[in-house]
Amino acid sequence: xxxxxxxxxxxxxxxxxxxxxxxxxxxxxxxxxxxxxxxxxxxxxxxxxxxxxxxxxxxxxxxxxxxxxxxxxxxxxxxxxxxxxxxxxxxxxxxxxxxxxxxxxxxxxxxxxxxxxxxxxxxxxxxxxxxxxxxxxxxxxxxxxxxxxxxxxxxxxxxxxxxxxxxxxxxxxxxxxxxxxxxxxxxxxxxxxxxxxxxxxxxxxxxxxxxxxxxxxxxxxxxxxxxxxxxxxxxxxxxxxxxxxxxxxxxxxxxxxxxxxxxxxxxxxxxxxxxxxxxxxxxxxxxxxxxxxxxxxxxxxxxxxxxxxxxxxxxxxxxxxxxxxxxxxxxxx
Amino acid sequence: xxxxxxxxxxxxxxxxxxxxxxxxxxxxxxxxxxxxxxxxxxxxxxxxxxxxxxxxxxxxxxxxxxxxxxxxxxxxxxxxxxxxxxxxxxxxxxxxxxxxxxxxxxxxxxxxxxxxxxxxxxxxxxxxxxxxxxxxxxxxxxxxxxxxxxxxxxxxxxxxxxxxxxxxxxxxxxxxxxxxxxxxxxxxxxxxxxxxxxxxxxxxxxxxxxxxxxxxxxxxxxxxxxxxxxxxxxxxxxxxxxxxxxxxxxxxxxxxxxxxxx
Numbered sequence: 001x002x003x004x005x006x007x008x009x010x011x012x013x014x015x016x017x018x019x020x021x022x023x024x025x026x027x028x029x030x031x032x033x034x035x036x037x038x039x040x041x042x043x044x045x046x047x048x049x050x051x052x053x054x055x056x057x058x059x060x061x062x063x064x065x066x067x068x069x070x071x072x073x074x075x076x077x078x079x080x081x082x083x084x085x086x087x088x089x090x091x092x093x094x095x096x097x098x099x100x101x102x103x104x105x106x107x108x109x110x111x112x113x114x115x116x117x118x119x120x121x122x123x124x125x126x127x128x129x130x131x132x133x134x135x136x137x138x139x140x141x142x143x144x145x146x147x148x149x150x151x152x153x154x155x156x157x158x159x160x161x162x163x164x165x166x167x168x169x170x171x172x173x174x175x176x177x178x179x180x181x182x183x184x185x186x187x188x189x190x191x192x193x194x195x196x197x198x199x200x201x202x203x204x205x206x207x208x209x210x211x212x213x214x215x216x217x218x219x220x221x222x223x224x225x226x227x228x229x230x231x232x233x234x235x236x237x238x239x240x241x242x243x244x245x246x247x248x249x250x251x252x253x254x255x256x257x258x259x260x261x262x263x264x265x266x267x268x269x270x271x272x273x274x275x276x277x278x279x280x281x282x283x284x285x286x287x288x289x290x291x292x293x294x295x296x297x298x299x300x301x302x303x304x305x306x307x308x309x310x311x312x313x314x315x316x317x318x319x320x321x322x323x324x325x326x327x328x329x330x331x332x333x
Numbered sequence: 334x335x336x337x338x339x340x341x342x343x344x345x346x347x348x349x350x351x352x353x354x355x356x357x358x359x360x361x362x363x364x365x366x367x368x369x370x371x372x373x374x375x376x377x378x379x380x381x382x383x384x385x386x387x388x389x390x391x392x393x394x395x396x397x398x399x400x401x402x403x404x405x406x407x408x409x410x411x412x413x414x415x416x417x418x419x420x421x422x423x424x425x426x427x428x429x430x431x432x433x434x435x436x437x438x439x440x441x442x443x444x445x446x447x448x449x450x451x452x453x454x455x456x457x458x459x460x461x462x463x464x465x466x467x468x469x470x471x472x473x474x475x476x477x478x479x480x481x482x483x484x485x486x487x488x489x490x491x492x493x494x495x496x497x498x499x500x501x502x503x504x505x506x507x508x509x510x511x512x513x514x515x516x517x518x519x520x521x522x523x524x525x526x527x528x529x530x531x532x533x534x535x536x537x538x539x540x541x542x543x544x545x546x547x548x549x550x551x552x553x554x555x556x557x558x559x560x561x562x563x564x565x566x567x568x569x570x571x572x573x574x575x576x577x578x579x580x581x582x583x584x585x586x587x588x589x590x591x592x593x594x595x
């Protein structure tokens with residue numbers, strides 16, 4: 001049986017647009033906990049809940065608008081182009097000041113703290129220092145926090161449970177789990193009341209499988225966010241888009257194991273693109289590097305909004321501003 | 334595939350006895366067992382032994398509704414029994430079934446409209462069982478036309494081509510399969526298709542294999558639903574995998590479990 005019906009309506013010979021009727025909505029994930037909920041945030045972020053395709057409000061409600069998280073690293077980034085670091089200024093050397101700036105000056109909806117300095121090939125920072133950064137940022141900011149490890153499974157399995165415990169009750173969004181490594185972090189998130197990110201390598205089958213594996217550990221689907229992995233403009237954007245679109249169509253048609261909100265790390269992807277970071281002396285015909293980089297990040301972000309992104313993790317304040325305005329426009333019915 | 338579990342039928346000994354002694358737990362367990370195995374709806378039939386089907390069908394419906402809100406298919410050849418069941422139903426309803434006889438269509442289609450029920454139309458009439466594809470199509474078209482005339486949504490209509498046992502009507506099997514494809518192009522939106530599956534293997538000594546093979550072939554011809562035994566795991570795995578091959582749900586390593594938990 002087809003999971004949804006196509007409804008056609010004819011009036012006075014004029015043919016209305018065909019509207020899809022969907023049978024399932026995306027789960028709503030709540031990030032951040034208020035004081036009376038056991039946390040210390042002054043606001044929470046709810047994402048997901050879509051009852052139809054992005055911004056097609058006639059087909060279904062979009063109860064929560066897409067949100068923007070700004071990325072903060074626990075150590076000064078060593079591979080970000082100057083056009084990006086100079087936009088943030090001296091605060092880039094201090095994750096707490098950086099996070100405060102994201103909240104106060106750039107009006108981010110969430111902070112996304114990436115513990116890059118924990119990587120064994122980088123500074124391999126001791127756990128106590130990492131925990132302190134997490135705690136200090138929570139203390140200095142009032143918006144919800146996303147916490148990302150360094151990407152090295154063994155090290156993440158050691159440090160993330162400790163950070164999770166230190167932030168118990170704050171209802172973080174914590175990540176990332178992958179198919180080959182999800183148990184440790186899922187157990188921690190369960191115990192400490194956090195949400196979790198399930199990452200799959202632009203692969204819808206693995207995305208679904210990982211969600212099943214995580215929910216088999218008694219994690220409810222209202223606490224899972226899918227990171228489908230994306231590519232920047234010119235670097236696999238269309239492919240990532242098609243995977244997200246297919247997953248969202250399946251979710252709306254009833255597949256609960258794909259029916260979670262999406263998080264897209266567009267800043268990370270866009271600023272890796274040559275077009276975003278190559279200098280003007282290298283490519284004089286490409287125009288100003290600063291404008292290119294901002295445009296690359298903003299365009300990558302707005303594209304994934306159309307594929308169903310619920311949380312955009314971004315880097316450049318100007319790109320954030322542009323995308324926020326764009327979301328304002330899209331959300332007008 | 335829209336799976337209608339067939340096991341709550343008075344012709345089965347345990348169910349017949351439960352109806353007689355009004356033993357709710359046997360019925361409710363059978364309902365839940367079928368749902369757990371992946372049934373989307375449950376067929377409810379008092380069976381030939383019931384002395385009071387008008388009351389028995391109500392007892393069955395109420396008993397099942399206590400434990401699930403899945404759609405129930407009220408199965409009887411008697412209109413009064415169907416209406417009696419519909420009167421107490423709170424879940425979504427399916428009427429099983431109406432034949433391609435005008436006087437029956439004139440009663441059962443309005444009844445389906447009144448109770449917001451879906452309807453199974455059998456391509457069979459007083460004249461008997463159709464002997465080929467053309468006769469099936471003619472009866473199907475009559476049912477669809479009647480539904481359209483009465484304002485019944487065709488997408489809520491299931492057409493059943495009447496599956497014959499393979500050892501009785503082997504020469505008709507291909508016609509039955511091809512009928513399914515033709516039913517789908519009778520109208521737009523298209524009607525749904527359904528079969529009472531176990532009939533195909535009646536009297537054979539390879540029941541499971543024949544049921545499963547026929548069903549998978551029928552899915553390829555456009556079968557949307559089947560009334561079958563969902564506790565036959567092999568059969569259900571075949572149904573789920575058929576849908577997978579037709580891109581109706583998304584593959585993952587645990588797709589069989591994922592489908593059953595949906």
